[in-house]
Amino acid sequence: MRVLGVDPGLTRLGLGVVDSGSPTRPQLVAVGVVRTPADESVDVRLGRIAEAFDQWIDEHRPDVVAIERVFARSDVSTIIGTAQASGLTMGLAARRGLPVAMHTPSEVKAAITGSGRADKRQMTHMVTRILRLDAPPKPADAADALGLAITHLWRGAVAGASTPGKEKDVLARRARTTAGTGLTPAQQQWARAMRAARA
Amino acid sequence: MRVLGVDPGLTRLGLGVVDSGSPTRPQLVAVGVVRTPADESVDVRLGRIAEAFDQWIDEHRPDVVAIERVFARSDVSTIIGTAQASGLTMGLAARRGLPVAMHTPSEVKAAITGSGRADKRQMTHMVTRILRLDAPPKPADAADALGLAITHLWRGAVAGASTPGKEKDVLARRARTTAGTGLTPAQQQWARAMRAARA
Numbered sequence: 001m002r003v004l005g006v007d008p009g010l011t012r013l014g015l016g017v018v019d020s021g022s023p024t025r026p027q028l029v030a031v032g033v034v035r036t037p038a039d040e041s042v043d044v045r046l047g048r049i050a051e052a053f054d055q056w057i058d059e060h061r062p063d064v065v066a067i068e069r070v071f072a073r074s075d076v077s078t079i080i081g082t083a084q085a086s087g088l089t090m091g092l093a094a095r096r097g098l099p100v101a102m103h104t105p106s107e108v109k110a111a112i113t114g115s116g117r118a119d120k121r122q123m124t125h126m127v128t129r130i131l132r133l134d135a136p137p138k139p140a141d142a143a144d145a146l147g148l149a150i151t152h153l154w155r156g157a158v159a160g161a162s163t164p165g166k167e168k169d170v171l172a173r174r175a176r177t178t179a180g181t182g183l184t185p186a187q188q189q190w191a192r193a194m195r196a197a198r199a
Numbered sequence: 200m201r202v203l204g205v206d207p208g209l210t211r212l213g214l215g216v217v218d219s220g221s222p223t224r225p226q227l228v229a230v231g232v233v234r235t236p237a238d239e240s241v242d243v244r245l246g247r248i249a250e251a252f253d254q255w256i257d258e259h260r261p262d263v264v265a266i267e268r269v270f271a272r273s274d275v276s277t278i279i280g281t282a283q284a285s286g287l288t289m290g291l292a293a294r295r296g297l298p299v300a301m302h303t304p305s306e307v308k309a310a311i312t313g314s315g316r317a318d319k320r321q322m323t324h325m326v327t328r329i330l331r332l333d334a335p336p337k338p339a340d341a342a343d344a345l346g347l348a349i350t351h352l353w354r355g356a357v358a359g360a361s362t363p364g365k366e367k368d369v370l371a372r373r374a375r376t377t378a379g380t381g382l383t384p385a386q387q388q389w390a391r392a393m394r395a396a397r398a
Contacts, residue, residue, distance in 0.1 A: 042301075046286055047293025072279055076271045083279045084286020087245055091287040094246025102241075 001156070002029065004062035005149030006053075006089050007142070008070065010081030011038060013049055013089075014145035017060045018131070020153050028131045030060055031142045042081070046088055053089050057096060065093040066152035068144070069102040103151050108144070111151040123147055200355070201228065203261035204348030205252075205288050206341070207269065209280030210237060212248055212288075213344035216259045217330070219352050227330045229259055230341045241280070245287055252288050256295060264292040265351035267343070268301040302350050307343070310350040322346055 007014035017029035034052040036045035057065075067090060070083045093100050106116035112126045124143040128136045130150055137143055206213030216228035233251040235244035256264075266289060269282045292299050305315035311325045323342040327335045329349055336342055 041299070043289040043293040043299035046290030050290040050294045070279055072275045079278075080269055080271055080282045083282035084289065087283020087286040088290040090242040090283065091245030091249040094242040095249045100240070100242035 001064070001153065002060065002062045003149040003152045004056065004060060004065045005145040005147070005152065006065060006067040006086075007144040007148060008068060008082055008086035008089060009078070010036060010042065010045055010049075010085050012141055013052075013085055014142040015053075015056055016137075016142055016145035016147075016149050017056070017062060018146060018149035018153060025132075026130060026150050026153055028133065028137070028146070030056075031137045031139075031146055032056075033139045033142050042084070046084060049085055050088055050092060053092055057093070057098070062098065064099045064101060064152065064156075065089070066101045066103060066148045067093075068108070068148055069104045071104075101152050101156075103148055103155070105144075107155070108147045108151045111154055112147045120144075200263065200352065201259065201261045202348040202351045203255065203259060203264045204344040204346070204351065205264060205266040205285075206343040206347060207267060207281055207285035207288060208277070209235060209241065209244055209248075209284050211340055212252075212284055213341040214252075214255055215336075215341055215344035215346075215348050216255075216261060217345060217348035217352060224331075225329060225349050225352055227332065227336070227345070229255075230336045230338075230345055231255075232338045232341050241283070245283060248284055249287055249291060252291055256292070256297070261297065263298045263300060263351065263355075264288070265300045265302060265347045266292075267307070267347055268303045270303075300351050300355070302347055302354070304343075306354070307346045307350045310353055311346045319343075 001020040003018050003020075005014075005016040005018065007016075013034040014032075015034065016031045019027040019029055021027045034049055036048050067086055070079065070086050072079070090100050109118040109123060110116040112118070112130070113122050115122075118126075120143070124136050124140060127143045127146045127150065131137070131146065137146055200219040202217050202219075204213075204215040204217065206215075212233040213231075214233065215230045218226040218228055220226045233248055235247050266285055269278065269285050271278070289299055308317040308322060309315040311317070311329070312321045314321075317325075319342070323335050323339060326342045326345045326349065330336070330345065336345055
């Protein structure tokens with residue numbers, strides 16, 4: 001599975017593509033940031049983002065797009081621009097028939113670092129490590145987009161999307177009984193893989 | 200000149216197309232609302248809006264798109280969806296090379312009814328009158344989109360976009376001296392036309 005992670009913003013929109021590979025070995029495919037100049041009008045900046053986003057989809061052909069969820073409680077000075085950029089990328093992806101998943105910043109931080117309150121430095125450090133890169137991904141402000149893509153791979157796997165409903169229930173009940181974790185054996189395997197990747 | 204007015208929203212997105220005709224006679228071309236079901240995921244709803252918006256542009260070939268400006272102070276429960284829908288339509292229009300203008304709700308109300316605090320009933324009444332329709336435009340919640348388009352025609356004319364900068368300065372200074380209104384003769388003519396249309 002190939003995931004395109006999107007960290008939406010008007011001034012900087014982060015993009016990161018990750019392949020699933022084996023559970024412990026998500027693979028970096030591409031990373032980048034679309035920057036638009038603050039002295040241009042918002043519509044022109046959004047037009048540039050639309051162009052760049054569609055080019056990334058054409059080039060990397062993701063199976064799913066994972067976008068950071070925007071909250072009404074976010075920073076008021078940037079919330080409109082962030083929501084506009086997220087809405088644009090969501091609409092463009094959906095229109096091309098791509099599934100879109102949303103993850104909150106704290107979900108991403110928790111999945112990648114183990115703490116929902118991790119700072120930017122920790123995130124970059126862990127993304128570098130999980131993807132086994134020789135140096136932190138550049139541009140630095142695209143680490144969040146990669147974090148989103150990795151989080152989606154991991155959460156998607158844990159959610160057991162490919163396990164039929166009834167079997168999943170049985171497995172889940174058995175797992176709760178035997179292990180007390182509420183996870184199926186497959187999920188426990190994934191959880192171990194995630195911990196190993198973070199270790 | 201043909202203007203496509205957009206009243207952005209996730210549940211209802213209003214669209215209205217108006218031709219300039221003569222100053223006092225803006226002409227209705229088309230009006231409609233794109234509705235998306237609240238039980239669908241936001242990305243799918245935005246994908247539907249993208250489809251519909253591009254179809255309107257293909258069909259009506261506007262020269263400019265006028266979109267309601269979204270504020271961070273707006274209703275918090277709907278602000279994210281509204282900003283997402285506005286960002287999507289702005290980006291799609293800009294990408295097709297169309298100029299995009301933004302007008303605030305109070306600018307539209309003031310232009311159409313003479314009061315920045317007019318209610319929905321007054322707006323619908325005046326839009327019906329200005330466009331010389333036999334009955335209020337349907338669907339009713341698209342009156343704001345038509346109001347945006349008409350406002351853009353009027354304000355664009357008053358701004359004197361086609362007058363070269365230096366000449367505009369001279370005209371403006373002369374107008375201020377002779378008439379004390381700060382308007383050029385052409386602008387005064389437009390202002391009279393606007394008042395006549397509202398009368």
